[in-house]
Amino acid sequence: MKTKNIVVFASGTGSNFKALHQAILKKELPARITALISDNPDAGALAYARDNGIREIVITPSDFEPDRYIQELGKILEDESPDLIVLAGYLKKIPDEIVDRYHRRIVNIHPALLPKYGGKGWYGMRVHRAVIENGDRESGCTIHYVTRVYDEGPVIAQVKVPVHEHDTAESLAARILKQEHQLYPKVIRFLLAEN
Numbered sequence: 001m002k003t004k005n006i007v008v009f010a011s012g013t014g015s016n017f018k019a020l021h022q023a024i025l026k027k028e029l030p031a032r033i034t035a036l037i038s039d040n041p042d043a044g045a046l047a048y049a050r051d052n053g054i055r056e057i058v059i060t061p062s063d064f065e066p067d068r069y070i071q072e073l074g075k076i077l078e079d080e081s082p083d084l085i086v087l088a089g090y091l092k093k094i095p096d097e098i099v100d101r102y103h104r105r106i107v108n109i110h111p112a113l114l115p116k117y118g119g120k121g122w123y124g125m126r127v128h129r130a131v132i133e134n135g136d137r138e139s140g141c142t143i144h145y146v147t148r149v150y151d152e153g154p155v156i157a158q159v160k161v162p163v164h165e166h167d168t169a170e171s172l173a174a175r176i177l178k179q180e181h182q183l184y185p186k187v188i189r190f191l192l193a194e195n
């Protein structure tokens with residue numbers, strides 16, 4: 001399979017970004033990450049990108065008028081010409097114009113079994129705490145296409161993780177994250193093969 005271009009968006013430590021990069025280094029994923037885009041200049045993912053020779057771009061929506069932000073982000077993506085855009089813990093909404101332009105070429109991973117615990121404001125520990133508080137017996141992670149509405153795009157893959165009696169949000173999060181790191185590279189490999 002021809003090597004494909006991926007652009008990753010991350011707001012935090014970027015553990016899924018690192019897992020993808022490691023899969024590429026191990027030749028498990030025939031792709032290259034051409035750039036990491038972040039809205040957070042302090043994101044740990046940026047340091048990893050820098051250390052690994054991946055172009056790092058910080059673009060914060062609040063620094064621009066909305067139309068100007070869309071233009072700038074659009075130009076960056078045009079320059080990178082991604083086969084796939086991968087959200088890995090990116091906390092800002094992708095503008096509708098970008099979603100439309102890259103229809104079914106933007107994917108996200110969510111730390112719950114969508115449609116449960118999805119939508120605006122549902123991310124990270126908030127999700128895991130709610131799962132524990134509600135007494136759910138299982139949780140997991142979901143990879144889905146990004147659409148104009150948070151977490152409502154078509155589901156591509158899910159992995160279920162049991163919730164143990166003595167789980168905390170942190171212990172559940174750690175087990176789900178392990179599954180995310182395994183699932184995301186496999187799904188991305190599949191999607192790139194289809195492109």
